[in-house]
Each structure stands twice: as C-alpha cells, then as structure tokens.
Amino acid sequence: MSDAAAHAALEQLMRDDRARIIASIVRTTRDLDLAEDALADALAAAATGWPRTGIPEEPAAWVLTVARRRAIDRLRRRTRDDRSDAALAELERTPSAPPADGTLPDERLELLFACCHPALALDARIALTLRAVARLTTPEIAAAFLTSETAMAQRLVRATRRLADSGIPIEVPSPEQLPERLDGVLGVIYLVFNEGYAASGDAPRVRVDLCDDAIRLGRLLSVLLPDEPEVLGLTALMLFHDARRATRVDADGLAVLLEDQDRARWDRARIAEADGLLERALLVGRRGPYLVQACIAALHASAPSAEDTDWAQIVALYGALLELRPSPVGELARAGAVGMRDGPDAGLQAVDAVRARHPDHDPGRVAAVRADLLRRGGRTDEAMAAYETAIARLPAEAERAFLRARLGELADQ
Known part of the structure; x- marks a missing residue:
C-alpha cells in the first residue's frame, strides 16, 4: 500500500473520529493533554505501519486501541501520584482489543x-x-x-x-440538571458562532472557520440529543443565519442589511436543513429562546422580500422571546420589527420606550436603529443627527463605515 493511501485514510479518520477517540481517553484519564499526546503517538504508528501492513478493517478502532496503550505507557513513565495511578488502573481495565463490530464508544x-x-x-x-x-x-x-x-x-x-x-x-448531567447545564453548552456554541458571524472586530468579513465549527457542534448535539428542541432550534438558527453568509458584505466591504440582500444567493441547502431541524423541534412541543429565534429566522428565510415578510408574526414571536428571556436587546429588535409592521413612526415610539426603560443600554445601537427609522420616515435632518450619534458611540469600525455610507447618501439627497 502507498504512503498516500495511508495518509488519506488518516486524514479521513481525523475528520470523522478524532473527537470520539479524544473523548474516550479523557473520560478515563481526565487529562486532555495525555489524550492528545497518545493519539499523536497512535497516528505516528499508523503512518509508519499501515503502508507496510495495509489499512485495518476498522481503522478508527485500531487507532483508539493503540492510543490507549500509548496513554498507559506515558502514565507508567510519569512521576506517580494518586490521579495518575487511578487513571492508569482504569486504562488497564479497558479492553485492549477493538470491539467486535469495530464501533467506537461515543x-x-x-x-x-x-x-x-x-x-x-x-x-x-x-x-x-x-x-x-x-x-x-x-x-x-x-x-x-x-x-x-x-x-x-x-x-x-x-x-x-x-x-x-x-x-x-x-x-452527561442527570435529567434534573440537564436543562440548566444544556443552556450553558448552547450558550458557548452560540458565542462561538456569533464571534464569527457578527465580525466584532474591525474587519467586516464573516469568520467562516468559527461559524463552521459552531454549526458542526450544533449538528453533533442534534445527533446526540435528537429530542431536545433547544438543541435543534439553535442549530437551525445558526444555519438560517449562515445561509446568508455570501450576501452580508458588498464589494466594498460594507455590511448589507437583510432587506437589501440578494435573496437569490442565499444558500438554499442550508435553509432546507434548518427547516427540517425546526420542524422536528416544533413537534416536540417545548418552546425555548433558541427555538423562538429560529422561527423568526425561518420567516425571514422564506419571505421573497423584506416587504413580503410576515412582520406581524415576527413581532408576536419577539414578544414570546421576551417572555422567555427578557432583555433590552430583544426589546430593541422587537421595536425594529414594529417599525416594519406599523410604519417608522410606530417603530420610533417603540424604540423610545425601550430607551426610557433602559437609558444606559448600548446608546450607539439604539441611535443606529432610530437613524434607520427616521430615514425611512423621510425625517432627513433628524436621521443625519442620529447617524452621527451612532457613529460616535459604536466601537466597531465595520459598523461605523456602514453608517458613514448611509449618512453620505442622506447628505447627497
């Protein structure tokens, strides 16, 4: 067998089974560094041995078995302590031969x-x-x-x-602990996605690596916890957002608002996957914040234009979201949706009500929403002043550049 074939098999194994192998060893040893070192040893053994002996029938099980043996060797060479002794004893009790069916523990x-x-x-x-x-x-x-x-x-x-x-x-936490602990896991995954999707630094581009890894984690959880609606809802939410990836920034690097995006370029395969997850989640019958946000995103994804969007349903869903997870961010989003449903003046009233309830909340973001509603309502001078306030208050250069472009358009009218 050629080195190239063995290398390809190992690359495939790392894509598909690395996390399972690491998890299996960490579960026994509680030592992530040891698990990664043992896996590296096993991969090195495969890279030198498989070209001579051929790829095993179950390559992942072979690598896991060798990695466990290498972990034992490394623990035996360590300065001994209670934790190392316990890990070594547990590893030595683990069967050294691959399972009969070749499947890995997950x-x-x-x-x-x-x-x-x-x-x-x-x-x-x-x-x-x-x-x-x-x-x-x-x-x-x-x-x-x-x-x-x-x-x-x-x-x-x-x-x-x-x-x-x-x-x-x-x-996995007990059924009693699972809701609270699961929310923390989902929060970490969504933070990773938003760090990539929101482009929080000065660069406006989407950071694809983070978005893809967050979606990969969501899909994994959807397989491992197939009846948890918040898992399905979060994964669907990320897919709906990510489907718009190619249309969120224009040729000059400026952000493109949802209403102005070319919907023909949205990724329909991702939207279809998200729709399937959302349908499964709704059948379970338990409603949570991620599921509600996914329903909002689904309405945007299915609408042929911003004008044809079911804004009444979106306003209602934001109300449901605020019941589940009250926040000024959600209130501001609902106010923007009210502006789309009932007109700019109604939206401004809703935004001003949010500002009155939360006077210290993100004044740059509030000013940006007000500026857009004032622009829509034809109140040019007030809109320009609001844009200037938002530009002065928002921290990210990418957002400021977009707002400066909007301000320039108004100045040229």
Whole structure:
C-alpha cells in the first residue's frame, strides 16, 4: 500500500473520529493533554505501519486501541501520584482489543459538557470546546480570537489543569440538571458562532472557520440529543443565519442589511436543513429562546422580500422571546420589527420606550436603529443627527463605515 493511501485514510479518520477517540481517553484519564499526546503517538504508528501492513478493517478502532496503550505507557513513565495511578488502573481495565463490530464508544457529549462546565471561566470553556471537540489547533484558536499563540497556549494549559484537578464530572448531567447545564453548552456554541458571524472586530468579513465549527457542534448535539428542541432550534438558527453568509458584505466591504440582500444567493441547502431541524423541534412541543429565534429566522428565510415578510408574526414571536428571556436587546429588535409592521413612526415610539426603560443600554445601537427609522420616515435632518450619534458611540469600525455610507447618501439627497 502507498504512503498516500495511508495518509488519506488518516486524514479521513481525523475528520470523522478524532473527537470520539479524544473523548474516550479523557473520560478515563481526565487529562486532555495525555489524550492528545497518545493519539499523536497512535497516528505516528499508523503512518509508519499501515503502508507496510495495509489499512485495518476498522481503522478508527485500531487507532483508539493503540492510543490507549500509548496513554498507559506515558502514565507508567510519569512521576506517580494518586490521579495518575487511578487513571492508569482504569486504562488497564479497558479492553485492549477493538470491539467486535469495530464501533467506537461515543463519549463526545460527556466531553462537551465537561468542557462547558460552569466551574470553568467562560473563555476557558470556549477554548477547551474548540480544542477538544471542534478539533481546532492552538494556533487556529488563537487566530480565531485575535490573540497571540502564546497567550492562547497559556489559557489552554490553565483550562486543562482546571479540568483535570477540579473534579468536574465527565458525564452527561442527570435529567434534573440537564436543562440548566444544556443552556450553558448552547450558550458557548452560540458565542462561538456569533464571534464569527457578527465580525466584532474591525474587519467586516464573516469568520467562516468559527461559524463552521459552531454549526458542526450544533449538528453533533442534534445527533446526540435528537429530542431536545433547544438543541435543534439553535442549530437551525445558526444555519438560517449562515445561509446568508455570501450576501452580508458588498464589494466594498460594507455590511448589507437583510432587506437589501440578494435573496437569490442565499444558500438554499442550508435553509432546507434548518427547516427540517425546526420542524422536528416544533413537534416536540417545548418552546425555548433558541427555538423562538429560529422561527423568526425561518420567516425571514422564506419571505421573497423584506416587504413580503410576515412582520406581524415576527413581532408576536419577539414578544414570546421576551417572555422567555427578557432583555433590552430583544426589546430593541422587537421595536425594529414594529417599525416594519406599523410604519417608522410606530417603530420610533417603540424604540423610545425601550430607551426610557433602559437609558444606559448600548446608546450607539439604539441611535443606529432610530437613524434607520427616521430615514425611512423621510425625517432627513433628524436621521443625519442620529447617524452621527451612532457613529460616535459604536466601537466597531465595520459598523461605523456602514453608517458613514448611509449618512453620505442622506447628505447627497
């Protein structure tokens, strides 16, 4: 067999089974570094051995078995302590031969809940999840979060030590604990997606790597927890948003509002996948914030134009969302939808009501929404003043550049 064939098989294995292998070893040893080192040893053995002996019938099971043996070897060479002794004893009790049917144990869900445990700091949860479950390397995670490789490596070292030393259980929470813990896991996944989708830095482009990894995690959870409507709802929500990826920025790098996007370029395969997940979630009958947001996104995805969107239903859904998860962000979004349903003046009244209830909430964002409604209503001078306020208050250059372009259009009228 050629080296190229063995290399291709190993690449496929890393794409499909890396997280399962890592999760299986971490479940026993509580040591992410050890699991990754043992997997690297097993992959090296496969890279040198498979060209001579051929690819095993069940390559992933072969790699897991070798990785467990390498983990045992590494533990035996360590300075002994109680935790290493316990991990070694557990690994030695694990069957060394692959399962008869070649299937791998699937403990990714347990690992995901451990990485997202509330005992860990939020940045540690995100970094660990991307490393252990979404298979990003340290340089990739550092690049995704715009920090140095050294700083990210230090953050990961602290997080893995905390995971190993804290007694965090590597297990799916009990049915009583699951709703609270699941919300934390979903929150981490959505943070990863929004960091990629919202382009929070000065660059307006979508950071595709983060969006793709968040969607991959959502799909994984949808397989492992197929009857949880919030899992299905979040995955559908991300897919609906991501379907618009190619239309969110124009040729000059400026943001394109939803109403102005070329809907013919939206990714219909992603929308169809999201629709299927949403239908499954609605059949379960339990409503949560992600499911409601996915319903809102579905209405946008199905409308042929902004004018043809069912704004009345969207306003009602925002009301339902605010009952489940009250927030000034949701209130502001609802106010914008009221402006689309009832006209700019009604929208301005709703925005001003939000501003009165939450006078300190994101004044730049509030000013931007007001500016757009004033523009729609033909109140040019007031709109220009609101745009200037928003430009002065919003932190991201990409947003400021878009608003400056809007302001320039009004000035030219």
